[in-house]
Amino acid sequence: MDFISGHVGWIEVVCGPMFSGKSEELIRRLRRALIARKRVQVFKPVIDIRYSADEIVSHADVRMRSEVVQGPAEILTRLDWRTQVVGIDEANFMGQDLVGVAQQLADSGKQVIIAGLDTDYMGRPFPPVPDLLCVAESITKTLAICLRCGNPAKHTQRLVDSSDLIVVGATGMYEARCRHCFDPGAPRQEYLDFSSPRIMSPGTPQNG
Numbered sequence: 750m751d752f753i754s755g756h757v758g759w760i761e762v763v764c765g766p767m768f769s770g771k772s773e774e775l776i777r778r779l780r781r782a783l784i785a786r787k788r789v790q791v792f793k794p795v796i797d798i799r800y801s802a803d804e805i806v807s808h809a810d811v812r813m814r815s816e817v818v819q820g821p822a823e824i825l826t827r828l829d830w831r832t833q834v835v836g837i838d839e840a841n842f843m844g845q846d847l848v849g850v851a852q853q854l855a856d857s858g859k860q861v862i863i864a865g866l867d868t869d870y871m872g873r874p875f876p877p878v879p880d881l882l883c884v885a886e887s888i889t890k891t892l893a894i895c896l897r898c899g900n901p902a903k904h905t906q907r908l909v910d911s912s913d914l915i916v917v918g919a920t921g922m923y924e925a926r927c928r929h930c931f932d933p934g935a936p937r938q939e940y941l942d943f944s945s946p947r948i949m950s951p952g953t954p955q956n957g
């Protein structure tokens with residue numbers, strides 16, 4: 750979605766597992782905006798200073814300068830009114846308020862490009878990305894390569910023992926896995942009925 754005439758804002762979301770190229774795709778789009786002489790501002794959450802305090806950095810060391818914010822509200826206070834394109838990385842660390850802020854930016858005519866994990870280490874929707882998908886004009890799902898079998902990977906396997914939703918880390922703590930090789934731990938067998946195509950909910954009788 751490079752070119753839209755007038756001053757119409759919109760929201761683009763790039764989502765997928767870790768190592769799937771979300772940050773590189775975000776940087777690629779922001780670089781194109783700079784080539785088009787657009788005014789660009791880039792934000793990332795303060796929690797993620799794995800590789801750099803003031804840059805978005807991909808796992809392959811592709812970099813772009815960014816501003817660090819405590820949360821979505823600070824994006825609004827730091828925003829230069831002349832900015833035309835707003836890039837946001839690590840949406841999964843930004844919290845639910847990012848949905849309203851992204852809408853506010855788009856409603857005021859900004860092109861908003863957001864990257865983040867769509868699912869967590871258990872394969873569950875990772876807020877606020879699922880809600881961002883609902884308000885976005887454009888959605889791109891990126892896939893990594895499964896480190897077990899080489900197939901396209903939609904999951905992030907956590908390799909360290911923690912049940913916290915948020916554990917900042919990279920290679921050694923997480924790896925990309927395909928649907929087949931992903932093992933989120935001990936799945937609650939009572940919720941799954943493999944003999945029929947439906948997924949059972951808690952409390953559903955096993956042989957009902």
Ligand SMILES: Nc1ncnc2c1ncn2[C@@H]1O[C@H](COP(=O)(O)OP(=O)(O)O)[C@@H](O)[C@H]1O
Binds near residue numbers: 771773808893
């Ligand atoms: N399992 C993997 N699958 C694909 N790319 C990988 C994998 N492990 C490391 N990489 C590297 O990670 C880069 C993508 O990094 P990045 O853009 O930071 O991804 P994300 O933001 O989705 O975590 C790729 O270009 C590749 O060099």
Ligand SMILES: Cc1cn([C@H]2C[C@H](O)[C@@H](COP(=O)(O)O)O2)c(=O)[nH]c1=O
Binds near residue numbers: 767768771839866915
């Ligand atoms: C799956 C999962 C990941 N995280 C953390 C780990 C990393 O610090 C970031 C994702 O970074 P990337 O740019 O997508 O590589 O999120 C987490 O806290 N909880 C999870 O379940």
Ligand SMILES: [Zn+2]
Binds near residue numbers: 898899900928930
């Ligand atoms: Zn696999």
